[in-house]
Amino acid sequence: MPESRHTKELPVSLLTDSEMIDACRVRDFARVFRLVKARAGIYPSMIARQCELTPSRVGEVIAGQRQLLHMDVIERIADGLRIPGHMLGLSRRGWETPAALAVSEREPVHPPAGPGPLAALPGVEVDSILAMAAGTNPSPSTLQALRSSIEDYWRRDDEHGGETLRPAVVGQLRYVEGLLKDRRPTPIQHGLYGVAAELARLTGWTYFDARQYHQARAYFSEALQLAREIDDHPFMANVLACMSLQATYQDKPADALALVSAAQDQARAGTTPRVRAMLAMREAFAHAALGDRKATHTAISEAHSQFERIHEGDPDPAWVTYFDEPKLIVDTGIAHGRLGEAAIAEPLIADALAREDPANQRGRAFHAFWLARTQLQRGKLDQACHTAIEALVPAAAVSSERVTGHLREFYEQLAPYREVPAAVAFEARLRATLPPPVQRTPSSIRT
The missing domain is CATH 1.25.40 (Serine Threonine Protein Phosphatase 5, Tetratricopeptide repeat)
Incomplete structure (x- = not known):
């Protein structure tokens, strides 16, 4: 395959254009090459170089004097021009999935050890x-x-x-x-x-x-x-709440519930309504991870009840001030989303995302991917892909494996719809954001 560093991605508008889709479907490469030249600015000499063909052969194809029927040539065209495999009746190409999405959970090679913390x-x-x-x-x-x-x-x-x-x-x-x-x-x-x-x-x-x-x-x-x-029992509660959230990411919901219960025990006395609201929402996450609908709804109600008790001048510790109304709303939506209640979750997450602090790049990326997932669950494929495309901007601006994890989950849920134009558009944007590894140029050009 040609060197990916110099491979020019086709415009999303071309990959989703009905004429291009039809030309690829019937493998009419004369029409494909003409469209690529007119709409992407990739001229015959560049097509030849990227697809490992001779310029004369490309010219003959465009003039209608030659057809391309051999499978290895068709595969080189798909790889060289970055045409998704399904459009040409091929299997999914290796470059279609960004390498970053195949990265598994990162752990240290040697976990910390020693006599004490x-x-x-x-x-x-x-x-x-x-x-x-x-x-x-x-x-x-x-x-x-x-x-x-x-x-x-x-x-x-x-x-x-x-x-x-x-x-x-x-x-x-x-x-x-x-x-x-x-x-x-x-x-x-x-x-x-x-x-x-x-x-x-x-x-x-x-x-x-x-x-x-x-x-x-x-x-x-x-x-x-x-x-x-x-x-400092309130701060101990805060740390335990962080550990509870981590347990949900590790698919250990029972641990998550035990940790947040311990956090609430630490916070029984001397904490503010805002702290109690935050802890109740972490409890809702744990119950949702366990699939306990009734307990999740009860914890959500408690979080909102505590939040309504907040008064200006409350002695909130600095570490909980982030838990404002938009955060309460988006976490409520996420808790419902974890239960599969997408119809309830979608408007809540959308409302909170509209009020998200633009500087909070990680939060915007998280919540946008959650919104895309709920939209996909509701059958709103075009809207879900549009939301996910917008989420790529803040996701690219922040270094966060958790953000990549949320992106990966949406990407996997999109698998049944890979051939739909909206999904093709999302994947094209995704590849532009997370390009595949550079590969060496072959030593010779095949004809």
Whole structure:
């Protein structure tokens, strides 16, 4: 096959054009080549090069002086011009599926091990160096600076994913852990524990988003330990809720329910309605993953009931402020979607997506793929493919294996409709976003 780096994709409008579809169906390559030249700007010499044919042979085909009947030639035309196999009566071509969608769940080769949580954590051992460089007298302003940096990390995580942020976050975690080795006034010491717990949770989250679940669990466990040192039960509930969500991604719904139940136990006293609403929605996810319709609906009702109790001025912790009305609505739609209740889920997810913060690229991609899936379940194929095409823009802007996972799920659900023009259009856009690996050019041109 010709070098894919230089292979020009045909326009979606041409691949879905009725004349092109008919020309491919009857293998009228004179008409195919003329359409490719007129609509895609791929001239006969380029057709010859991309399809491993001689220019004279392509010219004869266009002039109606020669027909192309051999299967290996037809396959080279499909591969060279990127014409989906089904259009020419061929099996699905290898290049039609982006290589990124074949990637399985990523896990570390060697899961963390050691005598305790700190020893188990992966990462560069720079804590002692950072501690020496930073000094040993943190003040309230130091705590505020650390908290501000954490807020910035979360914002950048939403916009770009956490893969590139992780080294900085781990380095800051090591630094704070170094400060905790000395005794300090109680307010400062408690503040440092809280900062360290949030940095450990954020690091765990970046590994979770990368689908490196062993690493994520190690850091979430460390966050729990740090929060327990200062009896921060609401934050412990938050970490357990993160672990519950991870369990749903790992297809461990019973674990997810046990973890969110433990989170709710931690949050019995001293938490705000917003925290309780968030936890109730995580419970709904766990019940939905178990297929328990009644329990899911009950948990959804509890989440909305708690959300209605929110008042301006509530002492919400910073880590739960993301759980606003659009988030409540989209999570409600997703919970219904997990149950297969697409008719209920679709308008909820669509409403929340319309109000999504444009800067939250990962959230927009997640929710758009969820919307596409519900539309597909309802038989709205054209609309589902259009929604999925729009989701490719934020998906390409953020580094997130979880986003790729949602894309993969939609792609697999689209399998029965591969030959429908709307699906062909989606796959063409998908290939442009996630191109296949480059292959070497053959040493000779066949005729």
